[in-house]
Amino acid sequence: MIDLKDIVVKFGDFEALHKISVHVNEGEFFTFLGPSGCGKTTTLRTVTGFIEPVSGTVSMQGKDITHVPIEKRQIGIVFQSYALFPTMTVHDNIEFGLKIKKIPKPDRDRKVAEIARKVDLSDEQLKKAVAQLSGGQQQRVAIARALVTEPAIICMDEPLSNLDAKLRVQLRNELKKMQRDFGITCIYVTHDQEEALTLSDRIAVFNKGYIEQIGTPNEVYNHSASEFVANFIGDINPVGEGIVRKMGLDGKKHHFIRLERVVVNQPVREGECRLRGVIRSMEYYGLYIKYYIDCLGQTLKVIEKNDGINIYYEGQEVDVGIHPMDMMSYGA
Amino acid sequence: MQNTLKRSGPGLDKLWKVFGGVLFAYLFLGFMVIPCFNTLSSVFTTKDAAGNTDPLAVIRFFFAGSMPSFVWNSLKLALCLVFTVNLVGISIVLLTEYFDIKGAKVLRMGYMTTLIYSGVALVTGYQFLYDNDGIVTTWLVQQFPMMNKQWFSGFSAVLFTMTFACTSNHMLFLRNAIRGIDYNTVEAARNLGAKPFKVLLKVVMPTLLPTLFSLTVMTFITGLCAMSAPTLLGYNSINPEIVRLAGSSTADESFPQARAALLSVILAMFTIILLTTLNHYERKGHYLSVSKTKAKLVKQKIRNPVANVLAHIYAYVLFVIYMTPVVMIVLFSFQNWQAIQAKVLNGFTFVNYFGTENYSYTRSNGKVKVVEDAISGMFSNEKTLGGIQLSFIMSAAAAALACVIVVVAVNYIFKNKNKKRSRAAEACLLFPWLLPTILICYSYRIYFNSNVWYVFSQNLYYRQNVRILIIIAYTVVKLPFALRMIKAAFYAIDDELEDAARNLGASQLVTFLRVKLPIVLPSVLAVFALNFNSLFTEYDMGATFQSSNGTTYAMVIQSMTDEEGRNGFNRNATGRRCASTVFIMIVSGIILYLVYGVGARDLAERLERRDRRRRRIAAIRAKLGGGKAEEKKAV
Numbered sequence: 001m002i003d004l005k006d007i008v009v010k011f012g013d014f015e016a017l018h019k020i021s022v023h024v025n026e027g028e029f030f031t032f033l034g035p036s037g038c039g040k041t042t043t044l045r046t047v048t049g050f051i052e053p054v055s056g057t058v059s060m061q062g063k064d065i066t067h068v069p070i071e072k073r074q075i076g077i078v079f080q081s082y083a084l085f086p087t088m089t090v091h092d093n094i095e096f097g098l099k100i101k102k103i104p105k106p107d108r109d110r111k112v113a114e115i116a117r118k119v120d121l122s123d124e125q126l127k128k129a130v131a132q133l134s135g136g137q138q139q140r141v142a143i144a145r146a147l148v149t150e151p152a153i154i155c156m157d158e159p160l161s162n163l164d165a166k167l168r169v170q171l172r173n174e175l176k177k178m179q180r181d182f183g184i185t186c187i188y189v190t191h192d193q194e195e196a197l198t199l200s201d202r203i204a205v206f207n208k209g210y211i212e213q214i215g216t217p218n219e220v221y222n223h224s225a226s227e228f229v230a231n232f233i234g235d236i237n238p239v240g241e242g243i244v245r246k247m248g249l250d251g252k253k254h255h256f257i258r259l260e261r262v263v264v265n266q267p268v269r270e271g272e273c274r275l276r277g278v279i280r281s282m283e284y285y286g287l288y289i290k291y292y293i294d295c296l297g298q299t300l301k302v303i304e305k306n307d308g309i310n311i312y313y314e315g316q317e318v319d320v321g322i323h324p325m326d327m328m329s330y331g332a
Numbered sequence: 333m334q335n336t337l338k339r340s341g342p343g344l345d346k347l348w349k350v351f352g353g354v355l356f357a358y359l360f361l362g363f364m365v366i367p368c369f370n371t372l373s374s375v376f377t378t379k380d381a382a383g384n385t386d387p388l389a390v391i392r393f394f395f396a397g398s399m400p401s402f403v404w405n406s407l408k409l410a411l412c413l414v415f416t417v418n419l420v421g422i423s424i425v426l427l428t429e430y431f432d433i434k435g436a437k438v439l440r441m442g443y444m445t446t447l448i449y450s451g452v453a454l455v456t457g458y459q460f461l462y463d464n465d466g467i468v469t470t471w472l473v474q475q476f477p478m479m480n481k482q483w484f485s486g487f488s489a490v491l492f493t494m495t496f497a498c499t500s501n502h503m504l505f506l507r508n509a510i511r512g513i514d515y516n517t518v519e520a521a522r523n524l525g526a527k528p529f530k531v532l533l534k535v536v537m538p539t540l541l542p543t544l545f546s547l548t549v550m551t552f553i554t555g556l557c558a559m560s561a562p563t564l565l566g567y568n569s570i571n572p573e574i575v576r577l578a579g580s581s582t583a584d585e586s587f588p589q590a591r592a593a594l595l596s597v598i599l600a601m602f603t604i605i606l607l608t609t610l611n612h613y614e615r616k617g618h619y620l621s622v623s624k625t626k627a628k629l630v631k632q633k634i635r636n637p638v639a640n641v642l643a644h645i646y647a648y649v650l651f652v653i654y655m656t657p658v659v660m661i662v663l664f665s666f667q668n669w670q671a672i673q674a675k676v677l678n679g680f681t682f683v684n685y686f687g688t689e690n691y692s693y694t695r696s697n698g699k700v701k702v703v704e705d706a707i708s709g710m711f712s713n714e715k716t717l718g719g720i721q722l723s724f725i726m727s728a729a730a731a732a733l734a735c736v737i738v739v740v741a742v743n744y745i746f747k748n749k750n751k752k753r754s755r756a757a758e759a760c761l762l763f764p765w766l767l768p769t770i771l772i773c774y775s776y777r778i779y780f781n782s783n784v785w786y787v788f789s790q791n792l793y794y795r796q797n798v799r800i801l802i803i804i805a806y807t808v809v810k811l812p813f814a815l816r817m818i819k820a821a822f823y824a825i826d827d828e829l830e831d832a833a834r835n836l837g838a839s840q841l842v843t844f845l846r847v848k849l850p851i852v853l854p855s856v857l858a859v860f861a862l863n864f865n866s867l868f869t870e871y872d873m874g875a876t877f878q879s880s881n882g883t884t885y886a887m888v889i890q891s892m893t894d895e896e897g898r899n900g901f902n903r904n905a906t907g908r909r910c911a912s913t914v915f916i917m918i919v920s921g922i923i924l925y926l927v928y929g930v931g932a933r934d935l936a937e938r939l940e941r942r943d944r945r946r947r948r949i950a951a952i953r954a955k956l957g958g959g960k961a962e963e964k965k966a967v
Binding site: 050 | 826828829831832833834835836837838842846847850851853934935936938939940
């Protein structure tokens with residue numbers, strides 16, 4: 001569907017993207033994930049045509065579109081701020097792209113009504129100014145505006161970042177549902193790993209203008225290709241020298257273990273390394289409890305499901321179990 | 333540098349850019365740099381009696397003659413105004429916004445009258461009250477026969493008038509600044525044991541300092557460049573002298589034009605120094621609130637009963653000073669000349685607005701003398717109507733032109749952010765700010781009073797061409813203000829809006845017209861209206877051009893004062909002057925309402941209002957329909 005091949009983007013002397021290559025499949029929800037300044041938005045803007053690469057090619061459905069102007073690429077965009085035109089009504093916002101394409105008025109009205117119904121916007125809301133809508137409704141308008149011109153793919157640049165936590169979760173689900181309903185290919189940019197994991201079919205993890213890993217959420221989380229990915233996706237424990245020695249691991253490598261893979265006061269599993277630790281502090285999250293356990297000269301973070309029975313307190317001694325199979329190791 | 337994809341037709345785009353650049357350079361050089369440079373150079377190109385160029389002749393003349401007294405007079409006025417205007421300006425803002433004074437809303441309305449009533453109209457209004465046969469002076473002389481009837485002239489009159497006339501900026505900017513104070517800081521100071529006066533002095537006032545400093549500089553420049561008040565009230569300051577010298581000839585006195593140019597340059601030097609200081613200070617920009625959640629200011633009660641009473645008395649005395657001219661002018665605009673002369677209200681008439689009779693009076697020999705061209709009604713008087721029409725057209729044209737130039741330029745500046753060429757364009761547009769208005773107008777008057785090659789070899793000062801020259805001068809003078817305001821509005825445009833429009837296929841022109849312009853339009857209209865308002869009643873520039881083909885409304889009003897001055901010549905002029913002032917107040921009031929009342933509403937507010945209106949109409953219809961149905965039932 002979309003192919004980026006050896007893309008290099010420069011801003012003056014600064015090279016923002018170093019020969020990156022990505023392939024996005026048709027109908028896929030593909031996410032560019034990474035910290036600020038890693039190049040994910042630059043890559044998206046290269047796909048959409050706002051940025052022309054110094055070298056490399058952008059292809060869509062086999063056609064080279066590297067030098068095709070933005071408006072001729074058939075790519076819909078949902079911006080971070082939604083970029084809804086504040087001086088137009090919701091209807092006029094959605095209609096804007098159709099008007100530019102000189103589509104006759106009756107067809108325009110029909111298309112606007114259709115897309116509005118699909119994204120769950122009422123006739124009453126269509127007559128309103130965008131400022132009169134809630135954050136969630138505004139997002140739907142932005143999606144409707146991007147989709148009404150029937151683009152081949154839709155690109156979204158952190159569209160949930162301006163919303164409060166509760167609304168983010170709610171809209172995240174709606175977004176995924178809408179993408180499935182429309183069956184459209186979606187490229188999504190975010191720095192929020194939780195958002196990426198819940199929404200995506202596949203994720204490309206960016207770092208300093210390179211792609212560190214491309215894979216399914218399970219692959220990038222459980223089989224992180226690099227130390228950076230392992231650290232960036234989810235919370236993780238770097239395993240200290242004491243434990244490494246006790247477990248007989250390769251001392252030249254860096255070892256990590258996810259919080260939920262460390263068990264406390266559980267029956268011993270086969271091949272498991274059993275350690276003695278002391279609860280230093282705890283954080284109560286309701287659904288789960290996060291413990292900080294002093295163990296062989298380091299503090300391990302551990303997450304335990306809150307079953308209301310097995311709750312440990314500061315100073316309490318506990319058995320800590322780590323299985324070598326759960327270790328993630330990377331060369332120094 | 334970001335590598336963005338170019339749209340189709342890059343050749344045409346380049347051509348437009350070159351054309352725009354050349355046009356901009358032509359306007360900047362032709363109407364700002366060359367005429368002003370000509371003025372500057374004329375100071376040093378004076379010829380002596382033998383015909384030899386003597387570069388220092390004017391400067392020697394300056395020190396030998398009476399010219400320093402004009403500079404000193406202007407400086408004296410400016411310095412005194414800084415003190416008096418700040419005193420009154422700070423008081424009225426504190427009284428209406430900070431202290432809990434009974435009737436603050438009414439007081440605020442009174443203090444804000446200078447927004448709709450300024451310049452020549454205000455000065456003539458004050459004259460109407462305070463000059464030797466003014467209402468207030470007459471009343472005061474009746475009460476205190478020893479009082480000097482001529483008290484309202486010269487320096488004291490100018491200072492008194494301008495003190496109250498120049499507080500409008502305080503009411504606009506200082507009021508905003510005080511409203512922006514975080515009340516939590518006041519509460520914190522009180523909680524730490526500070527007394528109310530200490531809180532005002534140590535917590536509130538320091539946060540107002542940047543605004544106060546700007547206002548002080550602006551007041552100083554206003555005082556230095558004062559024109560209408562010194563001209564009408566008889567005070568020898570720089571600007572009236574420049575205008576006098578510009579109209580003089582070498583037959584009457586030594587090199588008058590070069591002296592006028594020197595005075596203009598002195599004014600420019602003062603202005604540049606002051607604005608540079610202001611700019612330097614503004615860049616420091618401290619005293620900003622660091623609070624993330626500001627609390628709204630709560631008005632402070634004055635606990636000491638004596639101080640409270642004194643504050644109320646002071647507030648209402650100021651209110652009376654502000655309101656008396658307005659009320660009197662409105663009331664007397666509906667009186668005939670006999671009533672105006674007697675300073676008593678007698679009946680009600682529209683004669684000053686629509687009267688068609690010439691002024692007539694009975695001579696000592698019993699014959700009735702009719703004075704021609706002395707029609708009483710402002711809308712029937714050809715000269716007054718002509719002044720209104722000319723000012724209206726010229727002000728509207730200049731205000732529109734300034735907005736168009738600035739909108740196009742700001743769009744360019746934002747498209748080329750952080751590039752040298754955009755910074756240069758901005759500096760060119762701000763250039764007139766450094767020069768006193770009078771210098772620009774004087775330069776135009778002198779330089780364009782001959783055939784200039786780059787304006788199609790026309791003499792722009794000749795006959796009706798002068799109107800074009802005045803429009804250009806008006807436009808140039810208003811560019812810096814328009815730039816500051818419109819640039820601020822452009823900051824509100826999210827970059828992503830432009831990207832979104834491009835992504836949806838809109839061309840640059842469509843994006844500008846349909847997306848960006850509607851967003852900045854309220855601000856552009858506000859700038860247009862405010863510029864129009866100030867130009868419509870503008871006196872200084874019109875007086876500098878001093879052309880019979882460019883007699884503006886303010887000059888007509890000023891000439892009415894002359895007509896009245898010649899006793900027995902035209903008493904209709906007084907009433908017409910009152911009516912003209914009321915007309916100005918109405919026009920300014922309507923424009924301010926349109927700008928800040930209607931224009932400030934966004935789309936959401938407009939739609940809500942439309943819905944409410946529809947609901948009301950539907951309710952009325954339903955009521956009427958219901959009523960009719962009941963009637964039908966009854967039948």
